[in-house]
Amino acid sequence: MPEQCHIASLLVHVRPDASQGLMDYLAAHRDIEVHAASPEGKLVLVVERSRPDGITDALEQLAGQPGVVNCVLIYHESMTAMEGDQVLTGSAGAPAA
Template sequence: MSEQIVNDEEYHVASYVAHAMPDQIELIQHEINQLEGAEIHATSDIGKIVFTLEATNQKKIANLIDTIRHHKGLLNLAPVYHQFLNE
C-alpha cells in the first residue's frame, strides 16, 4: 500500500465571477455562503456575484465549485484567479 503525503501547510485561494439569473441571485448567494471557506465580495442587480474560496488544496476548491456549478439558476461561472502558497 502506498502512503499519501498530505501537506497541511498548503493554502489555496481562488476567485470567481458567477452570473446568475436575476430571480435566482439570493438562492445562489445562499448556496455560495454554505460552502466552507467561501466569501462573497460583491453582487450586482443584474446577477453578477464575485466570490473567493479558500482551502488547503486544489481538489477541495474543485469539489466546492462542483457543488454549485450545475445550479439551474447559474448562467455562467468563470475562474478569475488562483494562488497557492506553501507556508
C-alpha cells in the same frame, strides 16, 4: 510538507430570479466569500481550500446550482498556510491598504 492554502477568485453569473437561492447556498459555506454582487446576478467570489482539487470541486458545485448561467476561475494562488496568515505590508513596512 507544510499545509497548503489555495485561494481562488471566481466570477459567477446567476439568473436574477435565482440569486437569493445562490446567496443562501453561499452563506452556508464558510470557505466562500462574496466579494461583490450586482442586481443583474454577477458575483465575484473568493474561495479558500486546503487542496487544489477543492477549488475544482467548488467550481463544479457552484456551476450545478439552480439558475447559475456560468462560473469561471479568474485567479488561483497556492501558498503554505503559514504564508496565508502573514500580514501584508507595503514598502514602508506599514500594512498594505
